[in-house]
Amino acid sequence: MDNKQIQDRVKKVIANVLKTDVSTISDDANFIFDLGADSMQSMELIAAFEEEFDIEMDEDKALEVQTVSDAVTFISGYFNK
Amino acid sequence: MNYRALSKTEIGQLEQNGCHAQSWDKVNVKEGFDPSRVKNVDFAGTVKIGDFKKAVTVYDGITKPAGLYKCHIQDCIIHDDAYISDVKYLVNYEIQTDAIINSVFALTVSGESSFGNGTEIEIFNEGGGRALPIFDKLSAQVAYLMVTYRHDGEFIKKLTAVIRKYTDSRKSTTGMIGQNARVLNCGTLRNVWIGEAAVINGAIRLEEGTIASTTHDPTYVGSGVIGKKFIILSGSKVDSSALLAKCFIGQGVQMGKQFSAENSAFFANCEGFHGESCSVFAGPYSVTHHKSTLLIAGMFSFYNAGSGTNQSNHMYKLGPVHQGILERGAKTGSFSYLLWPVRVGAFSAIVGKHYANFDTSDFPFSYITELDGKSTLTPAMNLFTVGTRRDSIKWPNRDRRNDPIKYDLINFDLFSPYIVGKVLRAIQTLHDLYEKASRDREYIIHHGIHIKRLLLKSTGKYYEIVIDIFIGDEVLKCIKELPDDPSIDDIKKRLSPEVGLVDTDWVDAAGLLAPRKVISDFMAEVRDNKLGTVEQLNAALNEIYTSYDLHAWAWCADLIEKRLGKRPNELTAEQLRGIITDWQTSSLKLNNMIIKDAEKEFSMKSRIGFGLDGDDEVAEQDFTAVRGSFDNNKFVRETLADSERIKQIAEHWLNILK
Numbered sequence: 234m235d236n237k238q239i240q241d242r243v244k245k246v247i248a249n250v251l252k253t254d255v256s257t258i259s260d261d262a263n264f265i266f267d268l269g270a271d272s273m274q275s276m277e278l279i280a281a282f283e284e285e286f287d288i289e290m291d292e293d294k295a296l297e298v299q300t301v302s303d304a305v306t307f308i309s310g311y312f313n314k
Numbered sequence: 315m316n317y318r319a320l321s322k323t324e325i326g327q328l329e330q331n332g333c334h335a336q337s338w339d340k341v342n343v344k345e346g347f348d349p350s351r352v353k354n355v356d357f358a359g360t361v362k363i364g365d366f367k368k369a370v371t372v373y374d375g376i377t378k379p380a381g382l383y384k385c386h387i388q389d390c391i392i393h394d395d396a397y398i399s400d401v402k403y404l405v406n407y408e409i410q411t412d413a414i415i416n417s418v419f420a421l422t423v424s425g426e427s428s429f430g431n432g433t434e435i436e437i438f439n440e441g442g443g444r445a446l447p448i449f450d451k452l453s454a455q456v457a458y459l460m461v462t463y464r465h466d467g468e469f470i471k472k473l474t475a476v477i478r479k480y481t482d483s484r485k486s487t488t489g490m491i492g493q494n495a496r497v498l499n500c501g502t503l504r505n506v507w508i509g510e511a512a513v514i515n516g517a518i519r520l521e522e523g524t525i526a527s528t529t530h531d532p533t534y535v536g537s538g539v540i541g542k543k544f545i546i547l548s549g550s551k552v553d554s555s556a557l558l559a560k561c562f563i564g565q566g567v568q569m570g571k572q573f574s575a576e577n578s579a580f581f582a583n584c585e586g587f588h589g590e591s592c593s594v595f596a597g598p599y600s601v602t603h604h605k606s607t608l609l610i611a612g613m614f615s616f617y618n619a620g621s622g623t624n625q626s627n628h629m630y631k632l633g634p635v636h637q638g639i640l641e642r643g644a645k646t647g648s649f650s651y652l653l654w655p656v657r658v659g660a661f662s663a664i665v666g667k668h669y670a671n672f673d674t675s676d677f678p679f680s681y682i683t684e685l686d687g688k689s690t691l692t693p694a695m696n697l698f699t700v701g702t703r704r705d706s707i708k709w710p711n712r713d714r715r716n717d718p719i720k721y722d723l724i725n726f727d728l729f730s731p732y733i734v735g736k737v738l739r740a741i742q743t744l745h746d747l748y749e750k751a752s753r754d755r756e757y758i759i760h761h762g763i764h765i766k767r768l769l770l771k772s773t774g775k776y777y778e779i780v781i782d783i784f785i786g787d788e789v790l791k792c793i794k795e796l797p798d799d800p801s802i803d804d805i806k807k808r809l810s811p812e813v814g815l816v817d818t819d820w821v822d823a824a825g826l827l828a829p830r831k832v833i834s835d836f837m838a839e840v841r842d843n844k845l846g847t848v849e850q851l852n853a854a855l856n857e858i859y860t861s862y863d864l865h866a867w868a869w870c871a872d873l874i875e876k877r878l879g880k881r882p883n884e885l886t887a888e889q890l891r892g893i894i895t896d897w898q899t900s901s902l903k904l905n906n907m908i909i910k911d912a913e914k915e916f917s918m919k920s921r922i923g924f925g926l927d928g929d930d931e932v933a934e935q936d937f938t939a940v941r942g943s944f945d946n947n948k949f950v951r952e953t954l955a956d957s958e959r960i961k962q963i964a965e966h967w968l969n970i971l972k
Binding site: 273277279280284289291 | 695699776779904911918
């Protein structure tokens with residue numbers, strides 16, 4: 234899976250969890266500051282990424298993921314091992 | 315104590331000093347009595363007076379000779395060097411040595427009184443059925459069992475009889491003002507027992523109560539306080555217009571700023587200011603500080619009530635019959651509301667208004683929030699918030715009790731068999747719910763609360779961290795005292811539990827953590843009349859408390875066997891390495907997550923409102939000046955140091971187990 238495909242799916246997940254339009258999510262949007270996610274939604278995003286990509290994200294490392302681009306980089310690491 | 319009749323000369327001197335007596339024959343004095351120390355006193359009934367030699371400090375450096383001045387004294391015994399002045403009525407009291415009573419309207423005992431002991435309070439359920447007789451040796455644990463085990467009629471009957479025997483023994487027609495106690499500037503005190511070194515200063519009206527102070531840990535009752543039918547134990551401070559009606563105030567409690575409490579018990583180190591409580595069982599470390607906060611018909615411990623916290627126990631049907639439980643460490647956010655009945659799991663945070671009745675007791679460390687009007691559970695979320703860690707550190711450091719006798723038995727462990735048992739159930743439940751839930755569902759409902767389906771799988775992982783840390787902590791506790799470079803056999807020997815597993819289920823009896831079976835055995839002893847006094851009850855509970863470590867390790871050994879298939883003393887070096895490695899990984903992971911949470915407190919969001927009239931640079935400077943920096947934050951530095959300690963301990967044992 235290339236990064237563009239990952240990015241599209243990441244944005245789709247974010248739009249679904251944060252109940253927002255996928256077109257409003259920029260490539261480097263911050264979950265909290267730009268998209269208004271709270272702590273619980275951040276947890277939900279991690280769970281949603283795990284389900285979407287069928288991966289298990291390390292708990293404390295996953296909390297460092299704060300932006301769309303962070304998520305793409307982090308998730309692509311699972312596919313480029 | 316030998317007293318003698320007054321001589322004619324002494325009577326003459328007393329009369330010259332403005333004193334009168336119904337009968338001078340009934341006024342007896344100790345040898346060495348000095349009539350010049352008694353002025354303007356009306357004596358009535360039988361009065362015995364000690365020897366006055368000392369000078370006493372009555373106010374801020376002002377000293378006066380001990381003695382009796384300007385008061386009416388009736389049927390009292392006054393011991394040496396007491397100072398009693400400006401007391402309109404002092405009736406039926408024994409005043410111990412060095413006590414000071416100054417400027418009091420009335421201090422009287424009328425008829426027989428048990429001084430609040432034995433008063434039954436309608437606690438936890440305002441509608442009744444859980445009446446708790448309060449007394450001046452009541453522990454949180456005895457209260458917990460009395461209040462929550464009403465289904466065991468025989469136990470309740472026997473426990474009530476033991477308590478009744480004690481409270482009957484407290485009945486007297488004479489009250490006590492203890493040695494070195496000070497009663498100053500008060501209104502009416504009727505049927506109040508005042509222990510040694512207590513200070514009662516400015517109370518308006520106290521009736522039917524005991525203020526059980528000790529020299530080690532004096533009790534203070536201050537200005538504007540009104541109390542009726544109450545017990546206040548050592549080291550507590552009730553001040554600034556607090557209102558108490560049928561209340562028990564345990565050791566080291568602070569209450570004031572117009573706090574109003576009725577039919578409530580507050581155990582060790584509770585704090586109540588500004589707000590109101592009704593039929594509340596406030597276990598140790600329950601704290602409410604704010605106005606508009608009503609705690610009603612609830613059981614709490616290690617609890618922090620946000621401003622405007624409120625509950626309802628009344629659905630306008632059969633009366634105020636509902637009750638709620640917030641297990642240890644729970645907290646409610648500002649203006650949170652709960653409609654009882656509700657049971658909230660330990661160390662959980664509640665935000666928003668909740669009209670659903672739910673039970674989250676098997677999901678400790680959770681967030682309970684209101685989402686589109688739905689009560690929603692985020693399991694394990696509160697595990698890695700900085701607040702939970704800070705709370706668990708602060709509680710043991712904030713034990714105000716200085717009395718050598720501590721009635722409430724309190725286990726502080728964050729991860730105990732009680733909590734880990736719940737964590738194990740949570741993992742299983744989350745797994746089962748996930749397996750059953752269809753992927754197109756956003757929520758599932760469990761025990762009355764909504765859980766996002768997505769979280770069912772991921773949050774189980776967070777709970778696993780707790781298990782790794784608990785097992786590692788327990789193993790390390792067993793082997794930490796071993797001499798340097800022990801052999802694997804030395805280690806295994808230490809890992810053999812001294813007691814067998816008593817019960818897989820544990821209870822939290824208002825601060826005391828114990829296997830359910832141990833509590834059942836205690837109750838059987840009460841039923842079998844083997845514990846016949848209050849002192850025996852407290853001693854038996856103390857024995858349970860001191861055996862916590864043994865039982866916790868036995869429970870952990872059983873858990874290890876279930877997970878690894880072997881008893882701890884049969885584990886291979888490799889398996890032990892696995893336990894230490896998992897402990898290290900999970901402990902560091904948790905610390906990292908907590909630090910990440912703490913970091914949010916220094917984020918751009920947290921800087922809103924700083925540097926009001928300047929630009930971003932000024933905001934940054936203002937924030938740093940007021941809040942400091944993330945890197946220099948005390949909590950962050952301590953957590954990082956803890957991580958280093960964890961690494962060192964792990965490295966040490968992993969080397970030994972090579």
